[in-house]
Amino acid sequence: MAHFTPLASRILPLPMNDVDTDQIIPARFLKAINKEGMGDNLFADWRYNADGSPRTGFVLNKPEAKGAQILLAGDNFGCGSSREHAPWALTGYGFRAVISTSFADIFCNNALKNGLLPIVVDPATHADLLDLVEESPQAQVAVDLASQTVTLPGGKTVNFPIDGFSKTCLLNGVDELGYLLGFADQITEYEKRPGL
Amino acid sequence: MTKYLTLFQKIWNSHVVAREPESPAVLYVDLHLVHEVTSPQAFTGLRRRGLKVRRPDKTVATMDHSIPTHDPSLPILDQMAAKQIQQMEDNAREFGLTLHGMNSPHRGIVHVIGPELGLTRPGMTIVCGDSHTSTHGAFGTLAFGIGTSEVEHVLASQCLLQRQPKTCEVRVEGALAPGVSAKDIILALLAKIGVGGGTGHVFEYTGPAIRALAMEQRMTICNMSIEGGARAGMIAPDNTTFEYLAGREFSPRGRAWDEAVARWRALPTDEGAAYDKSITLHADDLTPMITYGTNPGMGMSITDRVPHPDGLSDLSQKMALAKALAYMGLQPGQPLLGRPVDVVFIGSCTNSRISDLRLAASLLKGRKVAPNLRVMVVPGSQDVKKQAEAEGLDAVFKAAGAEWREAGCSMCIAMNGDQLEPGQYAVSTSNRNFEGRQGKGGRTFLASPLTAAATAITGKITDVRTLLN
Numbered sequence: 001m002a003h004f005t006p007l008a009s010r011i012l013p014l015p016m017n018d019v020d021t022d023q024i025i026p027a028r029f030l031k032a033i034n035k036e037g038m039g040d041n042l043f044a045d046w047r048y049n050a051d052g053s054p055r056t057g058f059v060l061n062k063p064e065a066k067g068a069q070i071l072l073a074g075d076n077f078g079c080g081s082s083r084e085h086a087p088w089a090l091t092g093y094g095f096r097a098v099i100s101t102s103f104a105d106i107f108c109n110n111a112l113k114n115g116l117l118p119i120v121v122d123p124a125t126h127a128d129l130l131d132l133v134e135e136s137p138q139a140q141v142a143v144d145l146a147s148q149t150v151t152l153p154g155g156k157t158v159n160f161p162i163d164g165f166s167k168t169c170l171l172n173g174v175d176e177l178g179y180l181l182g183f184a185d186q187i188t189e190y191e192k193r194p195g196l
Numbered sequence: 197m198t199k200y201l202t203l204f205q206k207i208w209n210s211h212v213v214a215r216e217p218e219s220p221a222v223l224y225v226d227l228h229l230v231h232e233v234t235s236p237q238a239f240t241g242l243r244r245r246g247l248k249v250r251r252p253d254k255t256v257a258t259m260d261h262s263i264p265t266h267d268p269s270l271p272i273l274d275q276m277a278a279k280q281i282q283q284m285e286d287n288a289r290e291f292g293l294t295l296h297g298m299n300s301p302h303r304g305i306v307h308v309i310g311p312e313l314g315l316t317r318p319g320m321t322i323v324c325g326d327s328h329t330s331t332h333g334a335f336g337t338l339a340f341g342i343g344t345s346e347v348e349h350v351l352a353s354q355c356l357l358q359r360q361p362k363t364c365e366v367r368v369e370g371a372l373a374p375g376v377s378a379k380d381i382i383l384a385l386l387a388k389i390g391v392g393g394g395t396g397h398v399f400e401y402t403g404p405a406i407r408a409l410a411m412e413q414r415m416t417i418c419n420m421s422i423e424g425g426a427r428a429g430m431i432a433p434d435n436t437t438f439e440y441l442a443g444r445e446f447s448p449r450g451r452a453w454d455e456a457v458a459r460w461r462a463l464p465t466d467e468g469a470a471y472d473k474s475i476t477l478h479a480d481d482l483t484p485m486i487t488y489g490t491n492p493g494m495g496m497s498i499t500d501r502v503p504h505p506d507g508l509s510d511l512s513q514k515m516a517l518a519k520a521l522a523y524m525g526l527q528p529g530q531p532l533l534g535r536p537v538d539v540v541f542i543g544s545c546t547n548s549r550i551s552d553l554r555l556a557a558s559l560l561k562g563r564k565v566a567p568n569l570r571v572m573v574v575p576g577s578q579d580v581k582k583q584a585e586a587e588g589l590d591a592v593f594k595a596a597g598a599e600w601r602e603a604g605c606s607m608c609i610a611m612n613g614d615q616l617e618p619g620q621y622a623v624s625t626s627n628r629n630f631e632g633r634q635g636k637g638g639r640t641f642l643a644s645p646l647t648a649a650a651t652a653i654t655g656k657i658t659d660v661r662t663l664l665n
């Protein structure tokens with residue numbers, strides 16, 4: 001897994017609530033048998049017109065989108081299906097962190113396994129960040145996982161929660177499957193239970 | 197630790213293989229269901245590491261999402277879908293997995309075939325790279341959806357790293373009125389709590405209205421637990437559960453069956469056990485439900501009017517509703533009853549089982565579907581299809597002017613060519629009304645099989661109670 005290193009980037013606002021994974025990557029793109037190239041289809045139905053041209057006004061098509069690595073999303077981001085294609089599309093596009101007030105459970109798990117950091121902030125901080133991008137779309141925000149902080153221009157710092165295990169995995173690039181396979185003896189022992 | 201445990205806690209506790217401080221538990225998986233869409237990258241991962249599938253005997257694969265529902269002797273036209281299906285076949289062969297492939301008589305939607313074959317049994321942990329794995333919780337199992345990385349983890353280790361979720365009791369008091377069904381219970385719950393209301397929790401559905409439901413209706417409810425954001429949905433096993441499972445292909449037999457039932461009887465939540473949260477619904481108050489928006493929480497009684505964004509105090513909810521209504525082409529305050537639709541879809545892992553088809557057929561028998569309306573009936577599995585045909589339901593649907601298809605996910609997810617045209621309206625028995633879910637630009641009203649059948653007859657959104665004698 002990729003290491004999560006400190007990040008400084010503009011943030012792109014997509015403040016709608018309950019953005020589901022069918023919007024993040026529509027089902028027709030799920031026929032691929034590998035992970036590559038998903039970024040081109042991120043938010044495809046909001047991002048492109050029927051003829052494939054970019055839809056003006058959608059946040060990913062604005063000039064400031066280029067190179068931005070942080071998405072500022074609304075409540076319950078990533079609800080709906082379990083498709084890991086959603087974080088593959090987000091990371092494929094270039095996002096490394098999503099900030100929201102809450103995330104759907106499966107999306108959150110999938111994001112963490114792909115080096116995409118889900119950052120939960122309180123509604124007041126969320127509103128501050130939205131104001132900030134509205135006033136200055138070029139503003140840089142810094143994310144540091146080790147100290148679990150988001151730093152706004154001007155130096156205001158807010159903390160975000162993350163469980164210790166996920167943090168260690170992201171910081172050190174721990175291979176979760178490798179960790180799990182380390183329990184092989186206990187698994188074998190467990191499988192000796194009657195009725196299994 | 198308290199001595200009184202919930203159904204969830206009992207299953208969780210008996211499946212923890214190891215737990216290190218500060219880390220998620222290593223949870224054992226009794227049954228891993230696999231389908232063609234969320235597994236290819238996991239098998240690639242195994243190959244890259246030179247790993248095998250640890251327990252092929254606890255892994256069952258099927259093909260449901262991408263497969264066409266037309267005559268199976270015809271070729272698959274979509275090259276990407278054909279390749280994905282081929283890949284599933286190759287992976288099953290290479291890793292030694294049981295696959296209910298194109299020609300298997302048991303092929304079907306993964307959440308339909310598990311219970312139907314008796315693979316899903318009380319007390320188990322079941323996972324699948326699919327969020328509607330929650331369906332299997334109807335049997336008193338802990339069943340939930342996982343991502344592709346986790347599919348790889350389970351293939352390789354038969355285990356998952358899991359943080360223990362919280363529990364939430366969803367109690368449904370009273371009894372359902374005629375014309376009101378399990379689908380209406382779950383749509384009413386979602387309308388009440390919203391699509392994020394269950395995040396971090398496992399639902400356990402309890403109460404007399406739940407106990408009164410047959411297994412297939414219980415599955416409908418557990419299926420849509422994920423639509424409330426819940427990790428899983430569960431219902432304690434009882435005689436209804438055991439009667440359903442008795443004699444199924446993979447159900448235990450003879451003494452093993454008796455022993456299993458004795459174990460299963462110990463699973464229900466102990467009296468006095470505490471849930472982290474509790475919600476109550478009253479079945480007597482429920483009417484047929486329908487959604488008006490673009491997530492399953494945007495639902496109302498079929499006789500209500502589309503709500504007004506101005507009625508909401510929260511700004512982002514207001515925006516979400518306005519956006520949803522714009523997509524749906526609906527005005528605040530308008531009724532949905534009497535609104536013409538283009539398509540009626542009866543299918544999906546929510547409502548494509550034999551009892552759903554029987555209900556729909558009971559209304560359609562001797563009637564015709566409205567002119568200019570496309571009505572698709574897609575059985576959940578080839579076994580459901582066979583049963584329906586043995587009962588003559590296919591003849592009822594065909595005589596009414598509906599399409600009778602092969603099993604699959606079909607227009608629930610529109611990956612296989614079965615899809616709405618941009619702008620079309622559908623009443624659908626599936627579980628998701630997200631933008632474009634049933635085809636780009638398509639607009640979905642979620643409802644029960646009875647509401648769908650009533651709408652098929654009139655061509656307009658119809659309160660089924662007006663058609664019941």
Ligand code: SF4
Binds near residue numbers: 306
């Ligand atoms: S029927 Fe729909 S919800 Fe169910 S597994 Fe298939 S695509 Fe998913």
